[in-house]
Amino acid sequence: MLLATVSPARVALAVPPLRQVLCRAIHPTPSALAFGKRPMQRRDGPDSGSRARPGSYPSRGKYPSSSDRERPSSSNRAGSGSAARLPPRPPGASEPRPFRSFPLHATALSAVLEHLGDSCPTTAIQSLSLANIRVVSAENPLRAILGAETGSGKTLAYLLPILHHLKSTDAGPNASNDPDAPLAPRAVIISPTHELTRQSTAVAKALAHSVKLGVVGGSSSAKGLRGWAGETDLVFATGGTLRSMFKGGVGEPLDEMKELREGPSRKRVPMRLDRVEWLVIDEADVMLDFAEETLSTLSHFPPGINILLVTATLPPSLLHYITTSPPLSSLPFEQYLSPGMHGLPKKLSTQFVGSTGGNLPAEVARQIKLAFAEDDLGPAQATRRKEGVGESKTKTKAVVFCNSDSRVRSVARTLGEKGLDHLAWTGEAEQRILGKNGALDGFLKPVTTAVSGAGAGARSSESFPSHGDEGKQQVSVSVAEAPRVLVTTSLLSRGLDFAPSVSTVVLVDPPRDALDFVHRAGRTGRAGRTGRVIVFGMGDGRDLGGRGGVGKGVKEVVRKGKGKGHGRAFAGSTASGGRKGGRSAQNRQAIGKGRNIIN
Numbered sequence: 001m002l003l004a005t006v007s008p009a010r011v012a013l014a015v016p017p018l019r020q021v022l023c024r025a026i027h028p029t030p031s032a033l034a035f036g037k038r039p040m041q042r043r044d045g046p047d048s049g050s051r052a053r054p055g056s057y058p059s060r061g062k063y064p065s066s067s068d069r070e071r072p073s074s075s076n077r078a079g080s081g082s083a084a085r086l087p088p089r090p091p092g093a094s095e096p097r098p099f100r101s102f103p104l105h106a107t108a109l110s111a112v113l114e115h116l117g118d119s120c121p122t123t124a125i126q127s128l129s130l131a132n133i134r135v136v137s138a139e140n141p142l143r144a145i146l147g148a149e150t151g152s153g154k155t156l157a158y159l160l161p162i163l164h165h166l167k168s169t170d171a172g173p174n175a176s177n178d179p180d181a182p183l184a185p186r187a188v189i190i191s192p193t194h195e196l197t198r199q200s201t202a203v204a205k206a207l208a209h210s211v212k213l214g215v216v217g218g219s220s221s222a223k224g225l226r227g228w229a230g231e232t233d234l235v236f237a238t239g240g241t242l243r244s245m246f247k248g249g250v251g252e253p254l255d256e257m258k259e260l261r262e263g264p265s266r267k268r269v270p271m272r273l274d275r276v277e278w279l280v281i282d283e284a285d286v287m288l289d290f291a292e293e294t295l296s297t298l299s300h301f302p303p304g305i306n307i308l309l310v311t312a313t314l315p316p317s318l319l320h321y322i323t324t325s326p327p328l329s330s331l332p333f334e335q336y337l338s339p340g341m342h343g344l345p346k347k348l349s350t351q352f353v354g355s356t357g358g359n360l361p362a363e364v365a366r367q368i369k370l371a372f373a374e375d376d377l378g379p380a381q382a383t384r385r386k387e388g389v390g391e392s393k394t395k396t397k398a399v400v401f402c403n404s405d406s407r408v409r410s411v412a413r414t415l416g417e418k419g420l421d422h423l424a425w426t427g428e429a430e431q432r433i434l435g436k437n438g439a440l441d442g443f444l445k446p447v448t449t450a451v452s453g454a455g456a457g458a459r460s461s462e463s464f465p466s467h468g469d470e471g472k473q474q475v476s477v478s479v480a481e482a483p484r485v486l487v488t489t490s491l492l493s494r495g496l497d498f499a500p501s502v503s504t505v506v507l508v509d510p511p512r513d514a515l516d517f518v519h520r521a522g523r524t525g526r527a528g529r530t531g532r533v534i535v536f537g538m539g540d541g542r543d544l545g546g547r548g549g550v551g552k553g554v555k556e557v558v559r560k561g562k563g564k565g566h567g568r569a570f571a572g573s574t575a576s577g578g579r580k581g582g583r584s585a586q587n588r589q590a591i592g593k594g595r596n597i598i599n
């Protein structure tokens, strides 16, 4: 009944068949390519794409370079185009392409080339985003979903178009140095956890340093945004941090209890949202767990802002939510979904452990030791070297997911007894309460920046090749003596970019649903690298279909990761779509008791 209030056009947009999404991706309109400009035509108007627009590319039979945009030819000025002069349709807009082939602001382009390496191409979602995420007019804001598998570069997929836009329309540094001026960003990025907020902030800072934009990141609700004031460009925060700033209205003190306890000398952090042009909700499907809070947060933002929802999983319930809940439902969302979405990363193997001999934690420890021993074998070492993980002596690491804090404690205890150096990280972890990633750094990918003059960005010919870390300078602290195993809960399953040395993810308890499986498993095998996920509690993997909704969903995810993915909405525990019939995956018995590997 709720859908009755939604126009047919919007329903059609809400759940497009894959072919519609891909068609749009394969044939981006000139206006879609002209991002950063604000032509007057409606984005989805009937004549969209039928004539050249201001800022669109000259027809040259190739992708234009950024310099094309900076020096417009007579054929790409406003009104000079015609259908006959449209640029050739690209062969596949989700194909990897050089970052230079997109009309990025020169500073944003050099920042990303410095960050990833000069010759590093885009990933599928980055190609889609850079070709399509643009502001058409202030009166016609953009609403878009960016969806792609874990570890596929979604952070840059949303950051780059925003950096481009902010820089292209930058009015220069704010003259006011008033320490009491409210924090006033142009873009706000909401993440579900403090850990992810801190990591995304670090990535944005690494880029924004060259782009010369301001980035503020909240690391905890207690002190994250304190000390910042005045106009800035990007603010990263959790929904909770933002809400606590809005409590009682924008400009009210943050965390009043602390303020009472520690006295009025602590700096207040008011925030003004009237300058906000962009709102990004990272890990957007988590919104569903906090539906009311999310809507209450959104109600503070101006109505005409551009909204990007970024996600690795797109359940129909999320589509329903955004089409029926104001203010999200006020405009339809375009969908840019990578073909690999809802599958596991391609080089991630799934291994099921059916039998534990009655002692689950001990078997977990045994399987981790086995995995590390496999990693130390020659071929695994050679692959890691090729993938830029580091020296052949680099020790691989494992992240272990449990469904509860008590399970974290019991597994951690056993790992200790079995001589496995580990870190246990739950919502109650002391470092976490202090608002620091510190202890986690040994597991997280350090944010790097190129050392000038050094050759960075080793390439391979795969569609999503790993980039080398040669020639990079580590920005975060040294983590040489960090433990090899991290034991945690779903708290760290979302969005975090774990280090390439994390070769193994262990699911001690069955995932709550297939979405949970996708996110936990996706902490390894990132950026085209190899990885393995070891799954307990779901049998030996041969009869997943017979294990109810979760089993069916997991089976579907594993199969999609190995074949051609699709971008349809994902039913989670009862995933729909995908190929019928024979398995694309090959099952083979693993070395080790009862472990079944699906490659």
Ligand SMILES: Nc1ncnc2c1ncn2[C@@H]1O[C@H](COP(=O)(O)OP(=O)(O)OP(=O)(O)O)[C@@H](O)[C@H]1O
Binding pocket: 116, 120, 121, 122, 123, 126, 148, 149, 150, 151, 152, 153, 154, 155, 156, 311, 312, 445, 464, 465, 466, 467, 494, 495, 496, 497, 522, 526, 527
């Ligand atoms: N074009 C690229 N080529 C190679 N590596 C890339 C590229 N873009 C980003 N990366 C790297 O890929 C890794 C994963 O990126 P990111 O964390 O943005 O993935 P994600 O899609 O957001 O994953 P998740 O769904 O888990 O949040 C990062 O280490 C990033 O530096």
